[in-house]
Amino acid sequence: MTATNASRPASDESYRATTGAVKKPDIKAQNAKVQSVLSFGVSFGDADSTRTSADAVPTANIAQTMPPMDAAQPVPPEPCRVPPVELEEHCWTPSDDGYYSRTARRKASGTYYSTRPARIAAIGLTIPSDLAADLDEATQQLVAFDSRAAERFSAGGRTLGPLSAVLLRTESTSSSRIENLTVGARRLARESLDGSQGGNAALVVGNVRAMETALEFARNLSEANILAMHSALLGGSDEWKDRAGRYRDQLVWVGVSSAGPRGASHVAPQPDQVPDCMADLVAFIDRDDLPILAQCATAHAQFETIHPFIDGNGRVGRALIHAMLRGKGLTPTMTPPVSAGILHDTERYFDALTAYREGDARPILECFSSAARYAAHTGTELIDTLSAILDDDADRLHGLPLRRNALGWKLLPLVVEQPVVNVPYVARVLGVPAASATRAVGQLQRAGVLVEVSGGKRGRVWEERRVLDALDEYAEMIRRQ
Structure with missing residues (x-):
């Protein structure tokens, strides 16, 4: 939990600063390894250096170096060290x-x-x-x-x-x-x-x-x-x-x-x-x-x-x-x-x-x-699942005698983004009157893409249940693992 101060510190703002305790890695063990490191920028701590190409995506550019056997080598900075608080x-x-x-x-x-x-x-x-x-x-x-x-x-x-x-x-x-x-x-x-x-x-x-x-x-x-x-x-x-x-x-x-x-x-x-x-x-x-x-x-x-x-x-x-x-x-x-x-x-x-x-x-x-x-x-995996559901929904809509410019086709991909819809929502996102939005919802309902869950004439709501189930299954998979 994150808590906040409902009360004030009793002391003034003077303080004693100490360095956070840090467990140091085994330096000898580090030096025994081949010194293969990645450095941020051109040199350590060089914040002014820039990429050679503005279009390049910086990833891990690894520079591997093997010290000569007869040369004394400086000890490199400790791996992954940042200044402690x-x-x-x-x-x-x-x-x-x-x-x-x-x-x-x-x-x-x-x-x-x-x-x-x-x-x-x-x-x-x-x-x-x-x-x-x-x-x-x-x-x-x-x-x-x-x-x-x-x-x-x-x-x-x-x-x-x-x-x-x-x-x-x-x-x-x-x-x-x-x-x-x-x-x-x-x-x-x-x-x-x-x-x-x-x-x-x-x-x-x-x-x-x-x-x-x-x-x-x-x-x-x-x-x-x-x-x-x-x-x-x-x-x-x-x-x-x-x-x-x-x-x-x-x-x-x-x-x-x-x-x-x-x-x-x-x-x-x-x-x-x-x-x-x-x-x-x-x-x-x-x-x-x-x-x-x-x-x-x-x-x-x-x-x-x-x-x-x-x-x-x-x-x-x-x-x-x-x-x-x-x-x-x-x-x-x-x-x-x-x-x-x-x-x-x-x-x-x-x-x-x-x-x-x-x-x-x-x-x-x-x-x-x-x-x-x-x-x-x-x-x-989630992308592939949702795309397969949408492909199947399109096949269902193809089974109806609809023109290619029917509003149902425009609504179809939107039920992936918003799998619970009502007429005011559809009218707003498609930019059409309520009567046209009702017709679009009806087309997807007849095709079996949407299912009405409200059970009444007022405040009607429809769901694309397979999309909802896929999202819940994804969340459950994360929880189980």
Whole structure:
């Protein structure tokens, strides 16, 4: 859980900074290996270097070197090391507002340590050859996934919009599940249609909007646009709308108690540090000399360390991944279900974030490599399933005596994007009167593509059940695995 400070620290703003404890790797063992490394940019820590071709997609460019037997070689930088956070000592006393018992207040009172993130705008990183190869392979699989989706779904003159939208919604659902916000495909589609479900469904729809905003601003990831993502996520919530799109002005922590940060697994930086931390992060994101997947992993881990918002940090942080993948040209068409790969092993993900804060980037790079591979593999399976359903739906519609310009044909691909529909929705998306929309729905109903589930003459609703079932089966597969 992420908690916020309902009370004030008892001390003034003075603090004692200490370096987070980091377990050092065995240097002798590292030196015994062939020194095969990947460097970000032209040289370590060179943030000003650029790619030789503006059109090239940076992946893991591996430079293997074997030191001469008779030459003394300098010890290279430790693999995957990043600057660890510093720890600042503060004192905490919960507010005496009657919400907490005296025992709870006593346990929550005392010294705590908040983080001061290192600046990463110009960092260099050394990646061992085995991990570099893994990242390169995962990168190519994401590229192949995007190309496969475009090829598979655009066959026969289809537009990519509906499939792109359903993949985005699938990714948003998985990202929300990491925060224990679960909702089935049917409730999510109904909430998207008419806002009738509320609860978790409304929160996940907010996440869809945040993801859409992230992709809209993919080529210009400024602080203002990251704030816009947060506003899209929480702006529709009565509880959070006054905080949406604003950096936090109070302490937050990840832990088990809302009474205070003592014992929390992560205490975010003090609120006055957030703007500078975010400016540094945006400068890091803006670099173009880094392998994209490694850059995404590092940026995401840094964002989660900063925790710039009162709520929604995880979901905005994962939307940021897709904005970077899209903006840097890796997945220009589709939204791969990377969060499904993270959801596959959330314990590993949270442990990797902790390791990053301690100065070891390898676990988060490995986590992203695995998540990207999982997203490409299972995302391709989902694409093929949805495309096969649409092919079968088209065969059913061919069985009716319809003209090729009948509205039913225009509606058909849209039921993949929005598998629960009503007449007002169809009229809006097709740009036709209600009577024409009713006729289009009727054509798909006669063909057996849509099934009415409302049972009345007013407020009628139809479903494409096979699409809903496919989406629920995908979510269940992730949960089982």
